[in-house]
Amino acid sequence: xxxxxxxxxxxxxxxxxxxxxxxxxxxxxxxxxxxxxxxxxxxxxxxxxxxxxxxxxxxxxxxxxxxxxxxxxxxxxxxxxxxxxxxxxxxxxxxxxxxxxxxxxxxxxxxxxxxxxxxxxxxxxxxxxxxxxxxxxxxxxxxxxxxxxxxxxxxxxxxxxxxxxxxxxxxxxxxxxxxxxxxxxxxxxxxxxxxxxxxxxxxxxxxxxxxxxxxxxxxxxxxxxxxxxxxxxxxxxxxxxxxxxxxxxxxxxxxxx
Amino acid sequence: xxxxxxxxxxxxxxxxxxxxxxxxxxxxxxxxxxxxxxxxxxxxxxxxxxxxxxxxxxxxxxxxxxxxxxxxxxxxxxxxxxxxxxxxxxxxxxxxxxxxxxxxxxxxxxxxxxxxxxxxxxxxxxxxxxxxxxxxxxxxxxxxxxxxxxxxxxxxxxxxxxxxxxxxxxxxxxxxxxxxxxxxxxxxxxxxxxxxxxxxxxxxxxxxxxxxxxxxxxxxxxxxxxxxxxxxxxxxxxxxxxxxxxxxxxxxxxxxxxxxxxxxxxxxxxxxxxxxxxxxxxxxxxxxxxxxxxxxxxxxxxxxxxxxxxxxxxxxxxxxxxxxxxxxxxxxxxxxxxxxxxxxxxxxx
Numbered sequence: 001x002x003x004x005x006x007x008x009x010x011x012x013x014x015x016x017x018x019x020x021x022x023x024x025x026x027x028x029x030x031x032x033x034x035x036x037x038x039x040x041x042x043x044x045x046x047x048x049x050x051x052x053x054x055x056x057x058x059x060x061x062x063x064x065x066x067x068x069x070x071x072x073x074x075x076x077x078x079x080x081x082x083x084x085x086x087x088x089x090x091x092x093x094x095x096x097x098x099x100x101x102x103x104x105x106x107x108x109x110x111x112x113x114x115x116x117x118x119x120x121x122x123x124x125x126x127x128x129x130x131x132x133x134x135x136x137x138x139x140x141x142x143x144x145x146x147x148x149x150x151x152x153x154x155x156x157x158x159x160x161x162x163x164x165x166x167x168x169x170x171x172x173x174x175x176x177x178x179x180x181x182x183x184x185x186x187x188x189x190x191x192x193x194x195x196x197x198x199x200x201x202x203x204x205x206x207x208x209x210x211x212x213x214x215x216x217x218x219x220x221x222x223x224x225x226x227x228x229x230x231x232x233x234x235x236x237x238x239x240x241x242x243x244x245x246x247x248x249x250x251x252x253x254x255x256x257x
Numbered sequence: 258x259x260x261x262x263x264x265x266x267x268x269x270x271x272x273x274x275x276x277x278x279x280x281x282x283x284x285x286x287x288x289x290x291x292x293x294x295x296x297x298x299x300x301x302x303x304x305x306x307x308x309x310x311x312x313x314x315x316x317x318x319x320x321x322x323x324x325x326x327x328x329x330x331x332x333x334x335x336x337x338x339x340x341x342x343x344x345x346x347x348x349x350x351x352x353x354x355x356x357x358x359x360x361x362x363x364x365x366x367x368x369x370x371x372x373x374x375x376x377x378x379x380x381x382x383x384x385x386x387x388x389x390x391x392x393x394x395x396x397x398x399x400x401x402x403x404x405x406x407x408x409x410x411x412x413x414x415x416x417x418x419x420x421x422x423x424x425x426x427x428x429x430x431x432x433x434x435x436x437x438x439x440x441x442x443x444x445x446x447x448x449x450x451x452x453x454x455x456x457x458x459x460x461x462x463x464x465x466x467x468x469x470x471x472x473x474x475x476x477x478x479x480x481x482x483x484x485x486x487x488x489x490x491x492x493x494x495x496x497x498x499x500x501x502x503x504x505x506x507x508x509x510x511x512x513x514x515x516x517x518x519x520x521x522x523x524x525x526x527x528x529x530x531x532x533x534x535x536x537x538x539x540x541x542x543x544x545x546x547x548x549x550x551x552x553x554x555x556x557x558x559x560x561x562x563x564x565x566x567x568x569x570x571x572x573x574x575x576x577x578x579x580x581x582x583x584x585x586x587x588x589x590x591x592x593x594x595x596x597x598x599x600x601x602x603x604x605x606x
Contacts, residue, residue, distance in 0.1 A: 073489060093492035102493075109490030111483050122483050125476060126495035174495065 023085075024049045024178055024209050025070070025101075030079035032069045038077065039065040041233045047178065047211050052204045054220045054241060055213045056254060057230035063213040064106060066230065067180045070211075071103035072096035083178070098126045102171035106182040108163055112156030116147055116166055119155050123173025132175070140169035143199060161192035168199060172208075179203065179210045186215070197223055217254040221245040229254075273591075280587055281595035284544070288559040291566035299569045302448040307565035308558065309454045312461030315557025316516045317534050318541035319465060319550055320509035326485040326548030327505045330393065330408040334415040335513050335538060336531025338381055340423065342514025343526035345377040347432050350521070354434070370437035374460070374518040381514025385507035388415065393506070394499065416531075423528040433525030457519040464515060465554055468508075472550070481505055485548065537564075540580045544587055546594025555596075 025047040033039040039062040047053045055063050068074040070081055072093035081089045088096060097103070111119050120140060124133045141148040144165040150158065155166060164184055171179060181200065185193035193216065201223055204210055214220040221227060221241040229237035229250065237244065244250050251257045296304045317335065324332045350373035357366050392411060397404075437456070442449040472478040483491040484501045492498060516534065517524070524530050541560050545552030560580055567579040587595060 071493065073492065092497075093489075094495045094497045097493055097495035105489070105493065109487045109493055111486040111490060113486055114479070114482065118479055121476065122479055122491075122494050122496075125480060170494065 022049055023047070024051075024083070025211065026080075026082040026085075027066075027070065028080040028082070030066070030069060030076055030081065032065055032074055032076040032079070034065075034074075039233050040069070040076075042079070043230070043233070043235055045228050045235065045238070047209055049177075050204075050207060050209055051226065052200075052210050052224045053212070054224040054227040055211065055230055056215075056217050056220060056227055058253075059215075061230045062233040063230055064182055065233075067103060067105075067182050067211070067213055070096075071101065071180060073103075097174065100174075100177040101180065102174060102176035102178070103180045104167050104171045104182060104184070106186060108167040110155045110163060110167060110170070112154065114155055115152050116155055116158070117151040119166055119170050120147075120151075120173050123170035126174060133173075136173045136175055140172050143172070143202060144169055160187055161189075161195065164188065164192075164196050165199065168196070168203075172203070177209060179208055180213075181210060182213045183215060184212075185219075194219075217250070221250075277591040277593070277595065277597065280591040284559065284583065284587060284595050285555075288562045292562050295562070295566055295569060300448070301446045303565050303569055305445070305448055305450060307561045309450075309458045310565070311558035311561030312458045312465075313516050313520055313534075313557075314537050314541055314561050315465060315554045316461045316512055317538035318545075318553035318557050319468065320512040321538045321542050322545075322548055322550045322553040323481075323505055324509045325542065326550065327481055328393065328408075328502055329405055330412065331405060332509070333409065333412040333535065334388075334419065335412075335509070336533075336535030337416050337419040338384065338510040338513035338531070339517035339534045340419070340526070340528065340531040341384060342377040342381050342517030343521050343524060343530055344423070344427070344432070345380045345514065346373040346518035346521045347434065347526045349373040349376045350434060350437070351432075367438070370456075373437075373521075374515065377518035378511045378515045382507040382511035384514070385510025386503050388510070389503045389506035393502065397502075420528045420531075427528070429528060431525045431527045434522055436522045451522075453522045457523075460515065460519045464512065468512070469554075477504070536577070537580070540584050542594075544580075544584050544594060545596045546598040548598055549594065549596050552594065552596035 023046045027043060027045050030040055030043040031038060032043075043062070043066060045053075045055070045066075055066060057063055065074065069076050072088070072091050072095065075090055079089070080087060083096075083099060083101065088099065088101075091099075093103075111122065114122070120137060121133065124136055127133050127136070141151075146162060147165055147169055150162065155163065158166060168179075168181070168184070171181075184196045184200065188196065197219055200210060200212065212220065212224060221244055224241045226239065227241045227244050228235050229244070237247065237249065239247075245255065292304055292307070295307065317339065320338075321332055321335050324330050324335070350369060353365075353369040353372065357369065392415070393408065396407065396411070436451065436453050438452050440452040442451050443455060444450075470478075472482055480491065480496045480501055481504070483494070483496060484498060484505075488498065491501070513531075513534075517526075517531070524534075537560055541556040542549075542553055544560065545556035563580050563583060564576050567576050571579065
């Protein structure tokens with residue numbers, strides 16, 4: 001199942017450095033689903049510290065289910081999830097968030113009748129230190145100056161692009177070590193989608209580890225270090241993103257080449 | 258993401274908006290007119306009376322709106338929290354009062370009612386938390402299916418058990434006090450108002466203001482609003498739903514108990530004392546929109562004004578009828594209430 005080496009670009013040097021990191025997240029033989037409908041079948045993956053990893057696959061493959069299970073919103077049927085080597089398999093969502101995993105869902109789950117600022121402050125709900133909260137606010141306003149302009153506007157009145165930025169910013173407020181991002185480009189015009197991807201790359205440069213689920217395979221494989229391909233609830237391919245983009249199956253099914 | 262509505266759907270959406278604004282203007286305008294009519298024709302006494310009652314309806318309704326908004330529970334045992342508050346205040350205040358008759362103490366005489374009211378509030382909070390942990394928490398863990406209907410039936414059951422339990426243990430007698438403070442009525446705009454009423458109104462206003470501040474300016478308060486707006490989102494930022502649900506139910510019960518205790522001199526304490534406040538609180542929340550906390554505060558005063566105006570101009574027997582008719586008309590024209598519902602889950606379930 002491994003994709004063996006293909007000639008790749010200069011990106012590789014950077015990858016080597018990242019590969020040295022310890023495993024931050026490890027998912028082992030995960031089976032999960034809803035009631036009696038099993039969606040994930042023995043899914044195993046890992047994300048090392050500082051890595052930018054993608055999970056790609058067609059609609060209904062189980063990408064969102066994987067993220068929801070890691071985030072604790074869904075309890076797995078079997079398998080194991082380790083974060084920094086400690087099991088978090090059946091931890092409820094609010095505890096998963098408190099140990100440093102931020103999940104940014106497809107539907108964003110913002111608080112529409114609260115201001116941008118209130119949404120961000122709630123992102124730091126578990127943080128008690130006021131100084132750290134104001135530092136995080138400065139950080140996300142620096143990352144998304146647009147949100148600073150709109151800070152007293154209700155989240156429900158923001159545009160689609162601004163809502164994505166707010167969701168990412170809210171996820172960053174707790175200063176997480178791992179960011180799980182679900183389909184950030186969904187419903188955005190290509191230009192806005194590009195800005196969201198730029199923001200993710202910027203976060204990664206600042207040392208955040210990211211597991212990204214995306215339909216836009218082209219850009220995803222360009223910006224990530226490694227990727228997993230999930231089809232019908234199983235991991236069918238994994239490897240360096242640059243190598244996967246040369247893979248015949250990926251080229252044929254996802255890149256349309 | 259933006260959808261442009263066209264054709265019939267757009268027209269109906271616009272009409273719904275216009276309808277709601279129109280109904281809101283009529284109801285608010287009508288209540289203001291009723292208030293002015295009261296002040297002019299019946300003198301300021303009745304107006305002041307309805308403002309004092311309005312404060313208490315607002316306090317009751319805020320709790321109801323909170324429980325419905327955050328937990329999606331149509332709380333029909335809210336009146337029994339009022340009843341518990343009244344009883345606790347009675348059983349704390351009466352012995353204190355008796356003791357003070359033999360041992361006069363000016364400071365303690367002033368404080369005794371506050372001690373009774375505070376005790377009732379605390380008991381209300383603890384009772385709310387216990388009910389939530391014992392009944393709603395296990396149900397929530399088991400299933401969220403048919404949640405609104407199930408919890409409606411459960412709260413009606415709690416109401417029955419508590420009223421009959423009170424009758425069984427304490428008997429059907431009225432227990433009351435003539436007044437909390439032995440102070441002469443205060444003159445205001447040529448009207449004599451009982452000191453107790455002024456204090457009850459002050460308690461209502463201070464509590465609502467403090468609660469509003471709590472909801473909007475503290476992290477825990479924001480977390481309560483967050484749970485009302487998006488449960489998954491709340492969990493994703495680290496909010497413990499169980500904690501927020503218990504806290505919400507405790508606070509709502511405490512507010513109802515506080516209302517029952519503050520109004521002990523007016524309502525007395527007996528097993529079914531909570532029914533009337535419960536009905537009026539429901540008029541209020543249905544009138545303004547389910548789960549709308551800000552609306553519930555204004556609605557409390559609107560319903561109190563309607564009620565007093567009905568008593569004054571039509572007859573005391575009509576005091577329940579007119580608010581009900583207004584509520585039915587409002588719901589026909591603006592189904593989500595005059596200020597709109599802020600509830601997420603009801604339409605999905």
